[in-house]
Amino acid sequence: MLNSNSETLRRVLKADLYFASFDSSCWSAQVSNAFNGLQSSAMFKQKMLRATQVPMQEFICDLRFKHLKVWREAGFSCPRAVNKKAVTYHKWCGSSESGPRGSPFSIPSYLYKDLDKHVLRNFSRFRLRAHHLRVESCKWHGGSSICDECECGEVQDDEKHVLFFCKCAEVCELRMRYRDLFEGMFKTARVCSFEL
Numbered sequence: 001m002l003n004s005n006s007e008t009l010r011r012v013l014k015a016d017l018y019f020a021s022f023d024s025s026c027w028s029a030q031v032s033n034a035f036n037g038l039q040s041s042a043m044f045k046q047k048m049l050r051a052t053q054v055p056m057q058e059f060i061c062d063l064r065f066k067h068l069k070v071w072r073e074a075g076f077s078c079p080r081a082v083n084k085k086a087v088t089y090h091k092w093c094g095s096s097e098s099g100p101r102g103s104p105f106s107i108p109s110y111l112y113k114d115l116d117k118h119v120l121r122n123f124s125r126f127r128l129r130a131h132h133l134r135v136e137s138c139k140w141h142g143g144s145s146i147c148d149e150c151e152c153g154e155v156q157d158d159e160k161h162v163l164f165f166c167k168c169a170e171v172c173e174l175r176m177r178y179r180d181l182f183e184g185m186f187k188t189a190r191v192c193s194f195e196l
Helices: 007-019 027-034 041-049 056-067 069-074 085-093 117-127 134-141 159-165 169-177 179-188
Strands: none
Touching: 007 027, 027 041, 056 069, 069 085, 159 169, 169 179
16 A cells, blocks of 8 residues: 555555544554554554554564464463363374474375265364363363263363273274374374373
């Protein structure tokens, strides 16, 4: 917009920037508020309100740092100690943090496999903790998060229990049938110091 050859557009932008100081409903004020939480938010706001260009490379790096905050925080927690989906995903089901050619993330390998649609959906739900295991369903319906499928009776019915410890015949059969889907998790599973 700053480099527009339209005089009308430049006037509208200047008027909007003027109103931003006392009207929070104008576009400039809303964009300015979107900079909140960034490390260089004051500089970005100042440049925008002065109608100068925001350094895009700095903005992108700052925005990426803000978005990755949830994963940095998840890296220091144990899923059984902190009942948060981001922590569970990051510790037990997340893809590696660096993908091919140094890219920051990689697409999970199971998405490339020739699987039925319902298997893909259910595996994705499992990885994202959007399933019906008791650790999740007890939040909606109340009750206990203890496994009701095997004899252990003391362990949380969570992803780790299902993948490694549950003795239920149905679960064992599914674990064996789809073991190739879980191989990456077994290799990268970061087992926390929480005792079962």
